[in-house]
Amino acid sequence: PEQRASGSGVIYTGDGYIITNNHVVAxxxxxxxxLKNRKTYKATVVGTDPSSDLAVIKIEADNLPYIVWGNSDxxxxxxxxxxxxxxxxxxxxxxxxxxxxxxxxxxxxDRQSQSPxxxxxxxxxxxxxxxxxxxxxxxxxxxxxxxxxIASPTGTYAGYSYAIPVNIVxxxxxxxxxxxxxxxxxxxxSYPKDGLSDEQKKVExxxxxxxxAMIENLDYNVGRIIATLKKNGQYDNxxxxxxSDNGAEGFPRNANGFDNSLNNIGKPTSYVSIGPRWxxxxxxxxxxxxxxxxxxxxxxxxxxxxxxxxxxxSINTSFxxxxxxxxxxxxxxxxxNPGSQYNGKTVHPITGKSWLSLLQNKTSTVYGDNFVFGDExxxxxxxxxxxxxxxxxxxxxxxxxxx
Numbered sequence: 001p002e003q004r005a006s007g008s009g010v011i012y013t014g015d016g017y018i019i020t021n022n023h024v025v026a027x028x029x030x031x032x033x034x035l036k037n038r039k040t041y042k043a044t045v046v047g048t049d050p051s052s053d054l055a056v057i058k059i060e061a062d063n064l065p066y067i068v069w070g071n072s073d074x075x076x077x078x079x080x081x082x083x084x085x086x087x088x089x090x091x092x093x094x095x096x097x098x099x100x101x102x103x104x105x106x107x108x109x110d111r112q113s114q115s116p117x118x119x120x121x122x123x124x125x126x127x128x129x130x131x132x133x134x135x136x137x138x139x140x141x142x143x144x145x146x147x148x149x150i151a152s153p154t155g156t157y158a159g160y161s162y163a164i165p166v167n168i169v170x171x172x173x174x175x176x177x178x179x180x181x182x183x184x185x186x187x188x189x190s191y192p193k194d195g196l197s198d199e200q201k202k203v204e205x206x207x208x209x210x211x212x213a214m215i216e217n218l219d220y221n222v223g224r225i226i227a228t229l230k231k232n233g234q235y236d237n238x239x240x241x242x243x244s245d246n247g248a249e250g251f252p253r254n255a256n257g258f259d260n261s262l263n264n265i266g267k268p269t270s271y272v273s274i275g276p277r278w279x280x281x282x283x284x285x286x287x288x289x290x291x292x293x294x295x296x297x298x299x300x301x302x303x304x305x306x307x308x309x310x311x312x313x314s315i316n317t318s319f320x321x322x323x324x325x326x327x328x329x330x331x332x333x334x335x336x337n338p339g340s341q342y343n344g345k346t347v348h349p350i351t352g353k354s355w356l357s358l359l360q361n362k363t364s365t366v367y368g369d370n371f372v373f374g375d376e377x378x379x380x381x382x383x384x385x386x387x388x389x390x391x392x393x394x395x396x397x398x399x400x401x402x403x
Contacts, residue, residue: 008085008134009033009057010143011066012173016041016059019173020133021148022048023112025055033059036092047176050113052168053148055133056176067135070142072165075099075121083125083147083161085134097125097161106162108149120162121145127161136163145169202262210266239332240305241325306359307332316358318365319373319384323352331356 007024011017018033025031031043041059048055075081079099087093101122109116121136127147136145145163152158175182196204222242229235258271265272330337331354340349357363367373374383382391 006086006089006130007132008130008147010133010135010146011064012069012143014062014064014066016061016064017046017173017177018043018057018059019146019169020055020057021146022050022053022055024133025057026050026112031057033057035064047180049172049176049182051109051115051182052117052164052172053109053112054146054164054169054172054176056173067137067143068141069170070138070140070144070166072121072144072167075102075138075144075165077102080139081121081123081125081144082137082139083123083127083131083134083163084137085127085131085147087126087128087130089130095126097123099123100160102165104162106149106151108162117168119165119168120148121165123161123163124159125161126157128157129155131161143169199262203265206262206265207272210272213266237307239307239329241302243302243322244300304355304359309359316364318358318367319371320355320366321352321373324355324366325352326350327352327354328356328359330354 005024007020009018009020009024012019025045025048028045031045032040033043034040041061043057043059046056046058077099081097081099083095083097085093099121102119104120104122105118106120107116107118109118121144123136125136127150131147132149134147135143136147138144144166146166146169147161147163149162150157151160151162172182226235226240229238229240259267259269260272264270327337327350330350337350338347340346353366355366358366365371370385372383372385375381382389384390
């Protein structure tokens with residue numbers, strides 16, 4: 001049977017962009033927007049952000065009245081506020097209350113996101129089902145929040161309602177409209193779980209020491225390479241290329257045959273996993289941590305310096321792959337592609353495209369904006385185009401699945 005639900009929203013541009021809650025539009029096959037003048041429009045979802053429970057939808061209309069932004073940082077405890085929305089299938093309804101708390105977290109966004117963001121404005125303005133996505137305004141009529149949740153033992157208003165501060169809203173909806181998703185930086189802080197024995201604590205501490213030493217050693221040796229090139233007079237005629245993996249897997253491989261005793265951790269005969277929480281940080285923006293090697297190939301940092309190039313010209317995020325390294329080196333060295341034969345032997349032909357035109361700022365992409373790339377690795381298949389990647393994590397079946 002057909003299921004329907006209702007919510008509220010806030011028009012924030014004259015050409016029909018509307019803010020609402022993610023939980024209002026999540027899973028909807030069709031969205032209809034009815035304005036106060038009783039006109040109804042079909043709406044499309046521009047983007048959603050489950051972490052903050054916000055969404056942007058769009059109707060095709062012009063010259064609409066729209067809300068004025070306020071500043072939620074200036075909201076004070078005890079300040080009068082008004083909640084506007086369509087609760088309980090009623091027509092537009094306004095309720096009043098005061099701000100009773102700020103930066104409140106109630107754990108409700110855990111239901112829809114593994115990285116929830118909560119910093120609610122708590123008020124006692126009456127809010128019920130249907131108010132979600134509606135405006136919380138100050139007495140000057142400025143938007144200071146988006147009504148999102150209530151705290152209640154019954155599911156109806158019981159004295160506490162929660163709104164997403166408008167300063168968070170502005171960041172989220174701005175990114176959704178500009179990029180299609182929210183741009184966030186992550187900082188990882190990891191600590192051992194409670195109840196570890198003294199020996200386990202020593203092992204975890206040693207893992208951290210080894211991990212930190214690896215990073216420091218990497219930086220040091222990159223510097224050594226560059227310093228050696230300069231010392232030998234080869235810096236200006238050398239192609240320099242550093243590339244990093246894009247994150248660790250969150251589960252340990254088979255460590256049989258390795259000596260992972262405390263005093264041996266970090267030596268060539270040891271093998272230890274950094275653990276899922278560290279991998280979670282290094283694998284952003286993936287869910288939790290990288291479960292399979294096929295989840296790579298979205299963003300991997302690389303530094304490339306052409307011979308005689310003084311400094312990096314720009315940062316480029318267009319698609320490329322490791323298959324393009326060999327053609328790049330061959331073109332810079334002015335060596336022709338050997339094809340499928342070399343010294344009388346059949347070899348796999350070199351594929352991929354050279355980066356040289358891109359590195360010389362003659363082009364902005366290696367493959368073009370509409371290029372589609374497919375791959376299969378250990379039974380996991382994926383396709384990439386532009387900033388999107390579709391992955392099938394399943395055993396490989398049939399022939400030419402990507403074909």
